[in-house]
Amino acid sequence: MIRVEALRIREFRGIRDLDLTLSGKSFVVWGPNGSGKSGVVDALEFALTGHVSRLEGAGSGLLSLQRHGPHVHRRDDPAAAEVAVTVCEAASGKTAVLTRNVKTAKTFTLEPDVPEIRAAIERVQQHPELTLSRREIIKFILAEPGKRAEEVQALLKLDRLGDLRSVLRTLQTRASSDHKSAVEQVNSAQNQLMRHLDINALLVSRVTGEINQRRAVLSLPLLEAATIETPFAEGVDRPQPDGVSFNKASALKDVDALRQALTIPPGLSGAVFRLLSALAELDADPTILTALKHRELVTSGLAQVTGSYCPLCEKEWASEDDLRRHLSDKLERSEGAARLERILRTEAQQVALACKQFRSLIEMVVPLAKSYGPGDSSAQLRLWAEDLVEFEGQFTSIEGARGQGARLRSDPVAAPQSLPSILSQLSAAIEAIPDQSVTAEATSFLIVAEERRRSVRLAREVEAKKGAVHAAAKTLYSVYCATADKALTDLYEAVQAEFGTYYREINSDDESEFKAQLEPSAGKLDLRVDFYGLGMFPPNAFHSEGHQDGMGLCLYLALMRQMLGSGFTFAVLDDVVMSVDGSHRKQLCNLLRDRFPGVQFVITTHDPVWAQQMMSTGLVARASQARFHSWTVDDGPVYEPATEVWDAIATDLEKDDVPAAAARLRRALESTLSDLAGNLKGLVAFRPEGNYDFGDLLSAVMGAHSKWFGVAAKAANSWNDSQAKQVIAELKAARGAAVIAQAEESWAINKAVHYNEWASFSKADFEPVVDAWRQFLNLFSCSNVDCEGRIYLVVSSGREEALRCRCGKYNLNLRSK
Amino acid sequence: MPSINEEVVSAFLQQVAVEDSLGSTVAAELATAFAAAKLPKADDLLQLLTRLTGEALA
Numbered sequence A: 001m002i003r004v005e006a007l008r009i010r011e012f013r014g015i016r017d018l019d020l021t022l023s024g025k026s027f028v029v030w031g032p033n034g035s036g037k038s039g040v041v042d043a044l045e046f047a048l049t050g051h052v053s054r055l056e057g058a059g060s061g062l063l064s065l066q067r068h069g070p071h072v073h074r075r076d077d078p079a080a081a082e083v084a085v086t087v088c089e090a091a092s093g094k095t096a097v098l099t100r101n102v103k104t105a106k107t108f109t110l111e112p113d114v115p116e117i118r119a120a121i122e123r124v125q126q127h128p129e130l131t132l133s134r135r136e137i138i139k140f141i142l143a144e145p146g147k148r149a150e151e152v153q154a155l156l157k158l159d160r161l162g163d164l165r166s167v168l169r170t171l172q173t174r175a176s177s178d179h180k181s182a183v184e185q186v187n188s189a190q191n192q193l194m195r196h197l198d199i200n201a202l203l204v205s206r207v208t209g210e211i212n213q214r215r216a217v218l219s220l221p222l223l224e225a226a227t228i229e230t231p232f233a234e235g236v237d238r239p240q241p242d243g244v245s246f247n248k249a250s251a252l253k254d255v256d257a258l259r260q261a262l263t264i265p266p267g268l269s270g271a272v273f274r275l276l277s278a279l280a281e282l283d284a285d286p287t288i289l290t291a292l293k294h295r296e297l298v299t300s301g302l303a304q305v306t307g308s309y310c311p312l313c314e315k316e317w318a319s320e321d322d323l324r325r326h327l328s329d330k331l332e333r334s335e336g337a338a339r340l341e342r343i344l345r346t347e348a349q350q351v352a353l354a355c356k357q358f359r360s361l362i363e364m365v366v367p368l369a370k371s372y373g374p375g376d377s378s379a380q381l382r383l384w385a386e387d388l389v390e391f392e393g394q395f396t397s398i399e400g401a402r403g404q405g406a407r408l409r410s411d412p413v414a415a416p417q418s419l420p421s422i423l424s425q426l427s428a429a430i431e432a433i434p435d436q437s438v439t440a441e442a443t444s445f446l447i448v449a450e451e452r453r454r455s456v457r458l459a460r461e462v463e464a465k466k467g468a469v470h471a472a473a474k475t476l477y478s479v480y481c482a483t484a485d486k487a488l489t490d491l492y493e494a495v496q497a498e499f500g501t502y503y504r505e506i507n508s509d510d511e512s513e514f515k516a517q518l519e520p521s522a523g524k525l526d527l528r529v530d531f532y533g534l535g536m537f538p539p540n541a542f543h544s545e546g547h548q549d550g551m552g553l554c555l556y557l558a559l560m561r562q563m564l565g566s567g568f569t570f571a572v573l574d575d576v577v578m579s580v581d582g583s584h585r586k587q588l589c590n591l592l593r594d595r596f597p598g599v600q601f602v603i604t605t606h607d608p609v610w611a612q613q614m615m616s617t618g619l620v621a622r623a624s625q626a627r628f629h630s631w632t633v634d635d636g637p638v639y640e641p642a643t644e645v646w647d648a649i650a651t652d653l654e655k656d657d658v659p660a661a662a663a664r665l666r667r668a669l670e671s672t673l674s675d676l677a678g679n680l681k682g683l684v685a686f687r688p689e690g691n692y693d694f695g696d697l698l699s700a701v702m703g704a705h706s707k708w709f710g711v712a713a714k715a716a717n718s719w720n721d722s723q724a725k726q727v728i729a730e731l732k733a734a735r736g737a738a739v740i741a742q743a744e745e746s747w748a749i750n751k752a753v754h755y756n757e758w759a760s761f762s763k764a765d766f767e768p769v770v771d772a773w774r775q776f777l778n779l780f781s782c783s784n785v786d787c788e789g790r791i792y793l794v795v796s797s798g799r800e801e802a803l804r805c806r807c808g809k810y811n812l813n814l815r816s817k
Numbered sequence B: 001m002p003s004i005n006e007e008v009v010s011a012f013l014q015q016v017a018v019e020d021s022l023g024s025t026v027a028a029e030l031a032t033a034f035a036a037a038k039l040p041k042a043d044d045l046l047q048l049l050t051r052l053t054g055e056a057l058a
Helices: A037-049 A115-125 A134-142 A145-155 A159-197 A204-217 A248-263 A268-284 A286-303 A320-372 A377-396 A398-402 A405-410 A419-432 A438-506 A545-567 A582-595 A608-616 A645-654 A658-679 A694-719 A722-749 A751-760 A763-778 B004-018 B024-036 B042-057
Strands: A002-012 A015-021 A027-030 A082-089 A095-101 A109-111 A131-133 A516-521 A524-530 A570-574 A600-605 A625-632 A636-640 A792-796 A799-804 A811-813
Touching (some): A015 A037, A037 A082, A037 A095, A037 A131, A109 A115, A134 A145, A145 A545, A159 A438, A159 B004, A248 A419, A268 A286, A268 A405, A286 A320, A320 A398, A320 A419, A377 A398, A377 A419, A438 A545, A438 B042, A582 A608, A645 A658, A694 A722, A694 A811
Parallel strands (some): A131 A570
Antiparallel strands (some): A002 A015, A082 A095
């Protein structure tokens, strides 16, 4: 993807006018809280994505990018708020300037408009997680398993996996519903055939017996076996080829079937009872429905609780426990609502199915009513059937079912009041028809039987197709679940391994055996970590806040590596490790430097110690920093650009500002000697307040340096390594000269001199002092400009192995033969 | 590099193609549906399966 070469910010957030040169390298913005560092993070995020997380999402309330993105003095002029980023596309090496202003935040200009860079920017826009704060990172660790799964899946862009799973589940549900309906059609058609044949089971022997009995009357060849594939009426003369087939006995049975269904609606009464009970439960507590609607919101709010301040209502609660209990109660209530919803849907489907069965009975009687029924009885029956269709349609949603409560309680079937009379008159009219002759009865019997056989055959064909669709949908869903679950398991195993490796590297001193388990299960993602070999626990069970910070960052890095692979080239880490202690931060710097050499990290911190560690470990070059001192509303951050200390001193001296140059030199020496004492194991008398004296540090560094030169010389002799002997001799000579020069000028940086004698200390007097110290400090740095690293001891298994720099150009063996 | 979503969809279609009850025709039609819409609608997939299983029966 991309790296950032330079950043220009105008009238954006707390910044009025700021230019930073990053040169595609890792960069640190450091300074006290409230000095404007976050403005840089916001500007990078805005330029690259068109968004500012701080102004969006939960807890942002009435904030908006348009109104609150510009500097407060330009809040009515969003076009003035502009960020320009010079980006380099990592693969092609091409660069362009991306410019975006708040007024037209959704679009950006690219100059020159290089396709590779535009494509890279569009990919970055899909990954807002490239800019993360501690609060966002720690949520991967502290989240409930269900929420963690959501967070991680959102980060990895896995939400589409869930969306597709949901689509395929819906497909399966609809196919199942269609199939159920087709099965019901088969049952209905079979019932009609069995009613006509006057049998209670559709067995081949029974069917064959009834059919052959009539075929024998008509002297037709008997059927060997009457199955649903056998034409029952083959050879029968059809007296009414286009009319309604009528068989008196069968017609009376159809009318009677409808009459009986009215008195005992079979599956309907049970389903209606259960549905009404569920609706009553819902109506008794309207908050259940609201809870269902708010469920998602509460789940997200609970995951973001980090104290007594509620991220949803933006109010302070008595305690974090009170707030958590309140939100958990809400969630529990919505879980009940979700369970109730499932019951409602199941029972509503049953009611709809029962209505369908009713309609099939009505449809059998309608043609009879048209021929033999009283007045407009067939029209009344048709209207009733249409009403049932509409009634069925109400049960596709909970709101629809709720609206039918009154009808469900009183008379769900809602037959016309005149129905008993219609059916009585219809039966009487059919009864009054003279009995058919034996041959006519046999003929009509076979013709009706054939019609109903065809209906059964057709219904079975449809059912077979719907069944096949349902089976295919089921297989698709299960194949998808198995494929997605395997992919997720593999992914999580890889993330778990990488996460563990990173964490062990940061905590090699006390948790070198650390293990982690990342286990997906039923939409959740459980994270358990080893605690000093005593068992696997949730990460926030026993580990300190600092360790949790470290875990959050390690998990984030593992996830990003998995997601982007070699495309992980840029990340903004906004004050992410505030709780990690000093020694582990140094290891963290090493991890970022060694494991992610291709990634440009832009890191903000309020902690000067960590900022110095980033530079001393070589994670960021000394030139790749911006130090923010303070901030004012009118001018924005007061900051010190990344300037080599020697250049800054030279600038001071050019202005004849010797006191400033001296103060800068002393600060630089104190900081550098402190790092060097650590790097070389220099011995300094312990001070509880950690405020070490300049003189103590200098002695410690010089003593250790001398000692390790002695060890290196002895080792070179033991191996008879002439080249090493030569290098050591040269280094010793340089050291001798530098130490003499430094000793001659060391008085000049005494604090007392600074405070009392500067009026008479000229630029010419001070320049040799600077040169002497520069020469002295060069003894401890690599001469390779790309390395710039300070030398340090390499220790293995408690033994000092070498004195070297990061790139290895400076490398003295300390182990003797 | 392909996203995890793309990898899963690709593996899913490969598995569909070798399933006895589904097969390469279903896989090919699904691939077309996924190419047309990254997240097809359930109704469209239902129509697709109905058409394909209907054709198989004929």
